[in-house]
Amino acid sequence: MVIRDPVCRLALAVLAGICLVQQKARAGNEANFVLYDHHTDAKGTTELNLLSDYSGGAPGDPSYVAQLLEMERAITDQWMGALYFEGDKIEGDDYAFGGWRVESRYRLFPYGVCLNPVLYLEYANLRPDHRYLLEVVGRTDEPETQAGSEIESRLILGQDINEKLDVAFNWINDVNLSSGDWEFGYAAGLNYALFEQAKGSDESAGPRRADDWSLKELKLGTELFGGLGDSALGLTLDPNVTQQYAELNLRSELNNGLHVQLGGAVGLSKVSEPGLLRLMFGYEFE
Numbered sequence: 001m002v003i004r005d006p007v008c009r010l011a012l013a014v015l016a017g018i019c020l021v022q023q024k025a026r027a028g029n030e031a032n033f034v035l036y037d038h039h040t041d042a043k044g045t046t047e048l049n050l051l052s053d054y055s056g057g058a059p060g061d062p063s064y065v066a067q068l069l070e071m072e073r074a075i076t077d078q079w080m081g082a083l084y085f086e087g088d089k090i091e092g093d094d095y096a097f098g099g100w101r102v103e104s105r106y107r108l109f110p111y112g113v114c115l116n117p118v119l120y121l122e123y124a125n126l127r128p129d130h131r132y133l134l135e136v137v138g139r140t141d142e143p144e145t146q147a148g149s150e151i152e153s154r155l156i157l158g159q160d161i162n163e164k165l166d167v168a169f170n171w172i173n174d175v176n177l178s179s180g181d182w183e184f185g186y187a188a189g190l191n192y193a194l195f196e197q198a199k200g201s202d203e204s205a206g207p208r209r210a211d212d213w214s215l216k217e218l219k220l221g222t223e224l225f226g227g228l229g230d231s232a233l234g235l236t237l238d239p240n241v242t243q244q245y246a247e248l249n250l251r252s253e254l255n256n257g258l259h260v261q262l263g264g265a266v267g268l269s270k271v272s273e274p275g276l277l278r279l280m281f282g283y284e285f286e
Contacts, residue, residue, distance in 0.1 A: 031221030038158030148178030
């Protein structure tokens with residue numbers, strides 16, 4: 001097939017150029033709360049994170065505070081595993097255990113592959129009204145489903161545009177193991193390095209020191225995420241029945257392994273939570 005349209009030729013040339021950009025193997029999480037990209041940590045790296053959400057709730061729902069404890073381990077340079085525990089305090093109720101999740105994430109190819117795909121699989125056993133917002137799927141007018149365990153899968157596509165900027169897209173599937181119902185969602189966004197320590201400066205200082213509070217990296221993350229419907233009523237982006245959000249985040253990482261991330265999400269549809277404040281403290285070690 002010969003492509004004669006000059007616009008199509010230009011678009012293909014730009015896409016090919018992006019895919020051929022030399023990618024740098026970067027370890028660690030990016031500056032987003034819902035979106036995953038194609039980066040994985042070096043084998044043996046362990047990360048502990050405590051995340052908190054503060055929200056006035058969706059229309060008609062009470063306000064809440066929710067926490068997520070994450071323990072993540074790089075099993076190989078391409079395979080990550082994680083365990084999560086949730087808790088929340090809903091207005092008018094006592095603090096309650098929200099449930100737990102176990103996750104596996106595998107990058108299929110070495111860095112340098114265009115739109116490097118990552119396969120994500122998660123088993124979750126959560127209280128039906130748990131509050132921590134780790135993803136958004138489905139629609140608000142769907143019929144009531146039975147409480148039970150769920151399996152979430154994602155196709156993660158990510159690309160390093162250059163050494164400072166990367167973009168990613170997630171297609172999210174969530175199936176309730178009791179009812180067999182499927183819900184769908186998405187997340188898309190980017191990460192941009194506002195500051196990175198000069199190359200070689202951290203290696204010359206020797207092994208990581210616990211008293212080294214100097215800034216290693218400062219990143220800006222933006223993400224769009226929301227529900228895409230379900231298997232019962234069909235796929236949709238109707239803002240009257242799906243939650244949609246835009247989020248802006250800032251992540252700082254220090255040379256001693258500590259990192260802090262602050263973010264704010266704004267609801268874009270009338271059934272979304274109007275605003276969500278998000279905070280994360282973490283530590284990475286080998």
